[in-house]
Amino acid sequence: MFDRTGWKRVRFGDVVANLNKTERDPAEAGIERFIGLEHLEPGSLHIRTWGNVVDGTTFTRRCRPGQVLFGKRRAYQRKVAVAEFDAVVSGDIYVFAPGDGRLISEFLPFICLSERFFQYAVETSAGSLSPRTGWKQLAGFEFDLPPLEQQRRIAEVLWAVDEVYCEVTSLTEISATLHRACLRSVFATHNSNNRLPVRETGFVQLGRQRAPKYQTGTMTKPYLRVANVFDGRFDYDDILKMDFDERDFEAYHLEKGDILLNEGQSRELVGRCAIYDGTIEDCCFQNTLIRYRAGENVLTEYAYAYFQYCFHFGIFAAIASQTTSVAHLGAERFGTLLMPVPQQEEQRRIAQSLDRIHEMELYLTRHLRKVCDLQRKIIEHMIT
Numbered sequence: 551m552f553d554r555t556g557w558k559r560v561r562f563g564d565v566v567a568n569l570n571k572t573e574r575d576p577a578e579a580g581i582e583r584f585i586g587l588e589h590l591e592p593g594s595l596h597i598r599t600w601g602n603v604v605d606g607t608t609f610t611r612r613c614r615p616g617q618v619l620f621g622k623r624r625a626y627q628r629k630v631a632v633a634e635f636d637a638v639v640s641g642d643i644y645v646f647a648p649g650d651g652r653l654i655s656e657f658l659p660f661i662c663l664s665e666r667f668f669q670y671a672v673e674t675s676a677g678s679l680s681p682r683t684g685w686k687q688l689a690g691f692e693f694d695l696p697p698l699e700q701q702r703r704i705a706e707v708l709w710a711v712d713e714v715y716c717e718v719t720s721l722t723e724i725s726a727t728l729h730r731a732c733l734r735s736v737f738a739t740h741n742s743n744n745r746l747p748v749r750e751t752g753f754v755q756l757g758r759q760r761a762p763k764y765q766t767g768t769m770t771k772p773y774l775r776v777a778n779v780f781d782g783r784f785d786y787d788d789i790l791k792m793d794f795d796e797r798d799f800e801a802y803h804l805e806k807g808d809i810l811l812n813e814g815q816s817r818e819l820v821g822r823c824a825i826y827d828g829t830i831e832d833c834c835f836q837n838t839l840i841r842y843r844a845g846e847n848v849l850t851e852y853a854y855a856y857f858q859y860c861f862h863f864g865i866f867a868a869i870a871s872q873t874t875s876v877a878h879l880g881a882e883r884f885g886t887l888l889m890p891v892p893q894q895e896e897q898r899r900i901a902q903s904l905d906r907i908h909e910m911e912l913y914l915t916r917h918l919r920k921v922c923d924l925q926r927k928i929i930e931h932m933i934t
Contacts, residue, residue: 556697558652562667563689566658567649569617572610576603576638583637584609587621590629590643593922594719595659595712597631609638611645618646618659623682625671630662644685654698656705664933665926667691693933704932711925718918725911730862732907736900737859737890744892749885752853753843756813756881757835758802764792771799773834774826779810781822781861782912786829794834802834807850809842810835811857811866811884817877821866821884823857825850840881848891851901856889858908 573579583600584607591598597619601607613619613633621629623642639645646662648655661667674687696704748754758764758773770791778785794802804810806828811821826833835841842857844850860866869887870877891897 553700554694554696556700557694559692560652560695561689562661562691562693563649563685565649565653565695566689567647568685568689569613569645569647571612571645573612573638574610576607576610576612579612581612581636581638583635585613585619585633585637585639585643587623587629587640587642590619590621590631592628593663595630595632595663596716597634600637603638607638609640611639611641611643613637613639613645616647616655618655618662620644620646620662620671622671622684622688623680625668625675625681625683628663628668630659632659642682644688652695652698654701654705656709657701660705660708660929661693661933663925664693664929666693666930666933696932704928708925708928711921711928715918715921715925718914718921722911722914722918725907725914729904729907729911732904733855733859733862736904737856738863744890745888746891747885748842748887748889751848751889751891752845753841754881754885755801755841755843757837757839757841758792758794758798759837760792764794769793769795769799771803771832771834772830773802773836774804774810774830774839775836776812776815776838779812779822779824779839782824782858782908783915784824784827784829789830789833799832799834804828804833804835804841805843807843809844809850809854809857811840811842811879812838813840813879813881814838814876816875817867817870817872820870820877820879821857821861823854823861825854840879840884842884847894849894849897849901851905852897853889855901855904858904860887 573581582603584603585597585600589597589599614636615633617633619631619633619639621627621642622644646658648658670691671683671688675681675683771794772789772791777788804826806826808826809823810826811823812819844853866879869883870879
């Protein structure tokens with residue numbers, strides 16, 4: 551499939567047309583929907599949201615089904631999609647289609663999804679606050695184009711992978727919705743009379759501040775920060791280190807079962823949390839995270855379930871302070887939050903029922919990442 555014998559080096563602008571057909575009155579032309587940059591999802595070729603022309607729009611550039619939409623503003627956001635209906639689009643969206651008979655329409659979206667194309671678009675962008683790449687610059691992008699029959703075979707494989715991606719995405723969203731519904735059913739109406747401040751149910755601690763004096767030393771240790779802690783999982787691909795002496799290491803080293811929460815984040819993500827699994831030996835944590843270690847009367851998994859409820863239903867966001875673009879949960883505010891503390895047998899029952907659903911959600915999320923990785927590897931092998 552990837553025999554490159556017949557591949558020819560071409561310029562993007564020689565095989566792709568940048569379409570500029572306009573409709574001054576979209577409603578009169580029978581166009582019902584418009585597409586803005588906010589409707590393009592990074593990494594997804596599918597448009598799942600849009601605006602209605604009847605509600606008003608200034609967009610006039612027209613797109614038709616099968617044409618490729620590429621976000622030229624802030625190209626690092628990786629916004630590419632294939633139009634599935636007639637629409638008018640933002641002036642910050644290019645509308646692409648094959649320019650001659652050397653390129654098939656099914657193959658074009660994956661060229662635009664390639665890492666090389668995105669990097670080229672970013673590097674050729676101009677402007678500080680809202681950098682945009684120009685068509686003249688994009689047209690100069692060079693790549694090796696397979697013969698038509700190979701394009702069809704490669705596109706067939708990539709669209710099959712995309713179909714799996716869509717199915718797994720749908721299942722993941724259903725699982726996440728079920729998980730949130732169960733959290734609400736358990737905690738929104740929980741009638742436990744025993745509500746205690748979080749700090750009275752376990753140990754609450756803010757991580758160690760990062761400072762220049764800790765960047766060098768003889769006792770460097772790995773540490774986790776906001777970028778490593780996601781909803782129910784950790785990302786260990788980018789682990790930093792700083793110096794922790796014996797006293798600081800004793801205070802800030804992580805133990806398996808510690809719950810880490812995002813202390814400083816955008817308001818909708820503040821309080822995002824996961825249970826540390828002990829993957830990294832001698833690991834510590836930064837002050838962009840809060841550690842909760844359950845006490846003897848609270849099960850870790852139950853506390854985690856309650857924190858998940860607080861995260862997904864805006865309780866953390868409501869108590870967070872915000873003076874800039876970053877919201878802060880605050881160890882003190884988190885510690886005073888009241889948590890229902892039923893008997894441990896009920897805690898165990900709640901935790902186990904929610905854990906089964908959450909595990910399915912995490913399994914699907916992991917599977918989705920594997921599908922994305924497969925698609926990315928095929929594309930990168932194609933556009934080198």
